[in-house]
Amino acid sequence: MEMVKPHLSILLVDDNDGHRYLIRRALAGARTSKLMQISAITEASSLSQARELLFTSPKITPDLAIVDLNLGDGRGTALIAELRASAQHHHTRAIILSTSVLDSDREEALAVGADRYVTKTENLELSAAEILDIVATGVS
């Protein structure tokens, strides 16, 4: 009997259209579909748009938030901190996905409560697998 794969809804926050396309493509790729089924990917191109989706009715409640670090209107870590402070989204898995390799950026992300800091690499499908691995331990 085939094991039922958990379904996953994702909020993807990145101000770069091209990056959002590539990340969405990687998440839907062959390797990641073996881990779980993605039921929805909601995109936001700015911090303010993400806040509207999360905190203004009708609110979304994603299982996972993938957030770019350097957004046009602020730092992705600010959104992570707001998720952690929110009663509704406190347990949402949150990942910072960035091109930055600075230790200080990684430390900042983990300090505000990100589950992981992942760098954008050429092999995005591997990155997507790493991302979903985090969620696999927490999504029922």
Added chain:
Amino acid sequence: MKELNYTEIGQHLSKAGLSAEELLDLHETMVSNIAAAVIYSLEDGRVALCSPYAEVLTGFPTDYFYSDHRFFESLCVEEDLDRFRRARMIAELGEDSLVRHRVNHQSGLQLWLETRLVPVLTGDGEVEGIMSVSTDVTALVCNQLQIEEQNRDLADFAYMVSHDLKAPIFTIKGMASAIAEDFGEQLGGEGNELLNYISAAAARLETLVASVIEFSSASSKPIKESNVDLRRVVADVIHDHAKQIESCAAKIEISNDLPTIKGDQVRLYQIFSNLIGNAIKYRSKDRPLVISVTNRPISGPRVLIEVSDNGLGIPADKLEDIFRPYHRAHGSAIEGNGIGLACVKKVVERLRGTVSVKSTMGSGSSFFITLPAASSEPQAIPPELTRCFES
């Protein structure tokens, strides 16, 4: 009166056959015209001598200095006062000291002075007075500070530009890959080849950007100094290079007495990772690779570590520039960005060490790194206090 004939100056003066009166005249001429503030304070607190240049450097007449042997010290800027007092303490204990400090000129300006404090000893070796000789180094210090600031700005700029380039490079590589996946068949051989050119160029650009970031980081990232066990650092490097070492069947020889040194653990890892990584990269196909990391005991508070290999070696005409960024000993024949040894040199120098190389083409290379030894037991007069206190 102290005899002069046991000093070199005294010997020359003696040979010149000057009388005592002529010597005194000579002394007065010298002190009156020297471009330095020379102040001689006796052990009982009296000031026996103050050169006229003290007024030039401070704006205060020499009477002020004669009336209070601590007057010069009182002109020190507060942040530098402790440093000056430590230097004075060293001199009072019988050792020369040198200190760079600021003074408040009467006009309101602040000047940088370099003051040498010399104990004047009796025949029994007791300190009977302190001679201070101060010169104006304001221009020198300001130039140094300006250069340091410009270097920091350049490093920060290079870092930020390189960092900002990573996002578009990610897009180019990702999109080229997506086009190849989705439209590869329709594009045909020539179309796919063009895509390969795009991907390869983006990869080279990415490598270049990474190297600029690495070098900027080596130049400007703060150093966290502590006592570091080099055996542990080298073991970590070997562990992290295990796959490459295994794939080329390299033999690694590490001496048992690698010391504990004063440094930054992360930076030290960077040094040895670059050197060992280079040894693996530039190995010879004609013989099994052997890499040695050896402690070479030397006298003094420093250590000397040799990292050597039996690889390709470095051409003699490339040795002089081998530590400069983007200079590559073997051109583009072997993959690399030409930044590794430049980073090694930059990091070693920031850890107050030195690096040099000896190499023979066809035989291999040896890199020699000196670094400060780990903190030793406290002494009556800590060695660093007898050297120049620089801000």
